[in-house]
Amino acid sequence: MTVSDVLLRDPRPGDIDSLLEYRNLPEVNRWMVATHEEPSELRTRWEGITASETDFSCVAEVDGEHAGVGFLEIIDGSGQPGAPRRTEALVGYMVRPGFEGRGIATSIARGIVEAAFVHLGVRRVIAGCYADNLASVRVLEKAGLRREQYGRQDSWHAELGWIDGCWYGLLAEEWVNAPSEGRGLGS
Numbered sequence: 001m002t003v004s005d006v007l008l009r010d011p012r013p014g015d016i017d018s019l020l021e022y023r024n025l026p027e028v029n030r031w032m033v034a035t036h037e038e039p040s041e042l043r044t045r046w047e048g049i050t051a052s053e054t055d056f057s058c059v060a061e062v063d064g065e066h067a068g069v070g071f072l073e074i075i076d077g078s079g080q081p082g083a084p085r086r087t088e089a090l091v092g093y094m095v096r097p098g099f100e101g102r103g104i105a106t107s108i109a110r111g112i113v114e115a116a117f118v119h120l121g122v123r124r125v126i127a128g129c130y131a132d133n134l135a136s137v138r139v140l141e142k143a144g145l146r147r148e149q150y151g152r153q154d155s156w157h158a159e160l161g162w163i164d165g166c167w168y169g170l171l172a173e174e175w176v177n178a179p180s181e182g183r184g185l186g187s
Contacts, residue, residue: 005063006061007060008058008059010059011046011057011059012059016042016046019042022096022097023094024037031130055074057072058070058111058112060111062099062104067095068096068105069108070109070112071090072089072112072116075089075090087124088125089120089124089126090126090127091113091116091126093112093139105135110142110143113144113145113170117172117176123171128167129165129166130163130164130165131165137166140166141168145168145169147166147167149165149166150166151164151166
């Protein structure tokens with residue numbers, strides 16, 4: 001599968017039913033911070049995305065099938081009073097079982113990073129993952145993000161206890177100057 005086989009699009013009303021089919025499966029939740037989502041709460045949040053001024057989550061499609069989701073939330077960067085607001089994007093992704101191992105997570109990550117910089121004009125993108133989640137580490141690095149923090153036993157995991165966590169980031173000017181293989185859906 002090539003990166004161009006993944007279509008990232010705005011959520012539609014029927015997408016929540018597909019998402020609910022897999023969101024609480026153990027193999028999906030293994031590396032998610034929220035290991036369970038109440039279906040009614042998830043439905044309400046998902047339906048609010050299209051009206052949100054800060055949530056730009058999307059659906060990933062492969063050959064017309066729901067293959068995963070990309071999460072993109074505009075947040076305030078840290079700093080002293082008077083710091084500009086809504087300058088960062090927190091990004092993440094989830095791949096539907098049966099679609100893993102095909103580059104879909106990397107396509108989602110690249111696409112939402114591009115959307116954050118090109119369409120939303122943020123100055124910085126950040127993403128976190130458990131250090132033991134090697135697949136996510138690879139995805140974030142393939143998407144062009146740089147590891148900025150490695151925290152020793154800073155993250156709680158329901159099965160594994162305190163484990164190491166990683167934070168990744170990328171500035172808009174770095175993305176613009178990045179080699180083409182590290183950015184965009186068409187790369």
